[in-house]
Amino acid sequence: MTRKPLLVLTMVFLFVFSLQVACFAESPANLPHIKILATGGTIAGSGATSSTTIGYTAAVAPVDALISNVPELKKVANVSGEQISQIASENMTNEVWLKLAKRVNQLLAQNDVDGIVITHGTDTLEETAYFLNLVVKSEKPVVLVGSMRPPTAMSADGMLNLYRATILAGSKDAIGKGVMVMLNDTIHSGRDVTKTITDRVDTFKAPEIGPLGFFTGDKPVFYRAALRKHTTATEFDVMSLSDLPRVDIVYHYANNTGTAIEAIAQAGAKGIVHAGTGNGSIGKAEYPAVEAAQKQDIVIVRSARVGNGIVARNGEANDDKYNFVAGDNLNPQKARILLMLALTKTADPKLIQEMFWKY
Numbered sequence: 001m002t003r004k005p006l007l008v009l010t011m012v013f014l015f016v017f018s019l020q021v022a023c024f025a026e027s028p029a030n031l032p033h034i035k036i037l038a039t040g041g042t043i044a045g046s047g048a049t050s051s052t053t054i055g056y057t058a059a060v061a062p063v064d065a066l067i068s069n070v071p072e073l074k075k076v077a078n079v080s081g082e083q084i085s086q087i088a089s090e091n092m093t094n095e096v097w098l099k100l101a102k103r104v105n106q107l108l109a110q111n112d113v114d115g116i117v118i119t120h121g122t123d124t125l126e127e128t129a130y131f132l133n134l135v136v137k138s139e140k141p142v143v144l145v146g147s148m149r150p151p152t153a154m155s156a157d158g159m160l161n162l163y164r165a166t167i168l169a170g171s172k173d174a175i176g177k178g179v180m181v182m183l184n185d186t187i188h189s190g191r192d193v194t195k196t197i198t199d200r201v202d203t204f205k206a207p208e209i210g211p212l213g214f215f216t217g218d219k220p221v222f223y224r225a226a227l228r229k230h231t232t233a234t235e236f237d238v239m240s241l242s243d244l245p246r247v248d249i250v251y252h253y254a255n256n257t258g259t260a261i262e263a264i265a266q267a268g269a270k271g272i273v274h275a276g277t278g279n280g281s282i283g284k285a286e287y288p289a290v291e292a293a294q295k296q297d298i299v300i301v302r303s304a305r306v307g308n309g310i311v312a313r314n315g316e317a318n319d320d321k322y323n324f325v326a327g328d329n330l331n332p333q334k335a336r337i338l339l340m341l342a343l344t345k346t347a348d349p350k351l352i353q354e355m356f357w358k359y
């Protein structure tokens with residue numbers, strides 16, 4: 001065969017081959033299947049002007065609008081959305097938590113779902129993340145995402161957060177890491193993350209412990225993994241529950257005489273988290289209310305309003321004598337989540353203490 005037809009044949013072959021490669025690279029068939037479950041929050045919010053970043057309305061845009069507002073999602077995953085709720089997350093309830101947890105477990109049990117993104121308000125995002133970290137029964141990635149600016153604002157953070165959370169939920173490196181939180185290019189463990197700044201995009205941090213990893217461009221990079229048990233390694237199962245035990249938090253301060261503890265006990269709480277001063281200290285004037293609550297078999301966890309550090313057993317209180325549970329390094333709102341789930345298993349403070357050292 002002369003050289004010319006061979007050259008033409010080779011060029012035609014290369015052209016067809018490159019088309020196939022291009023199609024394969026982009027074809028939805030080889031992209032991960034990610035479910036986006038929307039609960040509301042600022043990421044679905046709307047402000048009066050393009051500079052409105054406080055005083056906007058949260059929880060306005062439906063999940064399909066969130067997805068269509070980020071067309072790039074189609075390049076990284078096969079996404080579909082479901083609306084679980086449409087609330088500003090300061091209004092989060094046990095009912096939404098149980099509905100969300102059950103739906104997450106149902107979807108992750110399906111072979112055609114590779115991961116889940118949950119869009120959520122930032123106020124209670126850390127609580128939902130820790131709750132799911134303890135009750136999701138799958139190794140597949142679950143990523144909570146929110147934003148500090150509504151989509152109507154200049155330099156809104158929600159679109160890129162949603163895009164990268166979706167990449168993370170489809171990433172093989174994210175499998176088995178527990179429930180994660182991704183905002184501001186930072187990947188956090190649902191157990192350790194907390195909101196630290198009222199009004200800025202860098203609000204989520206894991207004080208003293210640090211993030212699991214970061215995004216560099218569109219690539220997630222992990223530098224550590226959570227050691228405390230989570231997801232499939234926990235004893236908690238909410239699939240048959242229709243409610244959760246009532247647990248309230250009391251804040252300690254100078255001159256506090258335990259009135260809040262009395263009121264919470266009267267309201268029928270099964271557990272109280274005490275946000276103590278310093279290393280989880282309880283004031284002398286609180287003890288009559290504490291002892292009355294314990295006569296009602298209310299389990300008391302000692303946490304600290306300080307937010308960082310470890311509340312150790314028998315440090316600033318005689319936990320053995322009073323049957324308190326030392327809250328380890330969980331802040332009060334996280335300790336409340338664990339105590340609620342612990343009370344679905346037992347009311348024995350000794351067994352609950354073991355759980356605080358495990359999860």
Ligand SMILES: NC(=O)C[C@H](N)C(=O)O
Pocket residue numbers: 040041042043058087088089090120121122123124146147148149
């Ligand atoms: N940035 C936010 O999402 C705040 C809002 N209050 C919420 O938690 O829904």
